[in-house]
Amino acid sequence: MLREKLIEFVAYEVVKAKSFVTAITGEGINEQKIRDTLNKALNNYPREIDTLEGFTENPNKAWKYYNIILQMLADSEPTDAHRALAELESLGILNSIITITVSGLHQMAGNKNVLEVHGNINTLKCVSCGRVESVKFPLDQHKMPPKCRHCSSILKPGYLLYNEQLPSKEMTDAIIDVTVSKIMCIIGFRRVVEPIPSLILRAKQCKAIIIEINPEKTWITSKFSDYFIDGDINEVLTKIVKSVGRIIKNTESYIV
Template identity: 35%
Template sequence: MMKAVKAMQLIRGDQDREQLLAAAQGFRAAEKRVALSGAGISVGSGIPDFRSKGGLWSVFPPEEYATLEVFLTNPAKAWELFRALGKVLLGKQPNPAHRALAQLEETGLLQGVVTQNVDNLHQQAGNRRVLEIHGDHQHLACLHCGHQEAVRKEHYRQSRVPLCCRCGFPLKPKVVLFGEAVRKIEEIDALIADCDLLLVLGTSAQVYPAAGLPGEVRRNQGRIYSFNQDPPSLEPAGSHDQGKGDYYFQGDLSATLPLFVKTVLRLNP
């Protein structure tokens, strides 16, 4: 059973200036800082949460369209979802939250990003160490011979299933479907192993393996700084006792994360 968040200190932007400054100082004092991002960080770029009302999962139920079995037995049906997803992602640009996170890495204050997103916006913003749990939607891969190629606009416009130029097998985006193994687990474990401050950005961290990362950091006596639109009511799944110095930044990430990063960078190293 999940517990109510009680020990996390709530920060609602610049109005909680004292707590904001304390959080920034705590961030500076950490030795290894990592970010975990989910759908919420990309909402400001015009990409809706797939699980939200009217999101992709309400139109294309994942158990019907997003499984490996469906792709292997009926690739045309799976590509209905792939095209819809591709059109949602097409032309989207990083928002201020993505750019703020990239600025932290550029200044040596962030050691890596673990993301559940497949939109490539962290990389576009400038982050270099990005571990994509669920793969990416910018490349197509052949499950038969291993050929890969970049996604092109015509892949979303044409009605036929794109085929591998080498062996003729149907291509699929490099996203992780239900029934496939998630990606980069060993690298993620190594990155989190000695992390003492985790930024949880735009995700409720309810789906594993991402759900286990906040708990792992807390077991190592690390801190959790969570940024989300909704008020905190539940702690991430897999968490244990709340650690001292945890913060919850409530509001639009496009505003709250840049404000926090600006505060951090104003402090003397």
């Protein structure tokens, strides 16, 4: 199918599946300049501090890096792709977004139902009592590491570190949403990172149509995707949502 025809076809399918559409988003949805800056910073990043064990062994060293990197992420802005998904929710089509991104940009763009299965950088979490509090970066370097106001233990970043458990409430909600989905849109993924393969597998078992939108084919394409749309994620999503809006409008005028 020609690409433009495929975009139009997907828009029709999405309208048909009204309110049973789930999107799963990865880092590819974020601004390219943020991804480039972050990748550069991560090259100088000691890997051990990104594990829960490494963090608790040396929180001062870990926070020295976190403070710089999380500031970069906190400065990022929603893209056209974020805005397109917000519009799809406001049209009553998109049920929820399940995301491994951690910058809170879906909410900033206007989405209400966002399940952040890898946490959120705009929060800090106590390693002892689990209390979560909101935060603005950069943190004061003279007051490192940050401490819990409730129990005085050390606070970790609100995103998931390696070897840390996936958040149970978000995962329960994500599994429910995936189970009832008629369409699952997979957007901006390259890496194989849990819980994404498990959620895609579940959607497939529950007979959802899998639509993948990525610049290049991925590990998902041959294994799971029913339809693959290549190209710039911002452009593709904007076109789909524009078509969805037009289809809804035409349908309404036909009914009247």
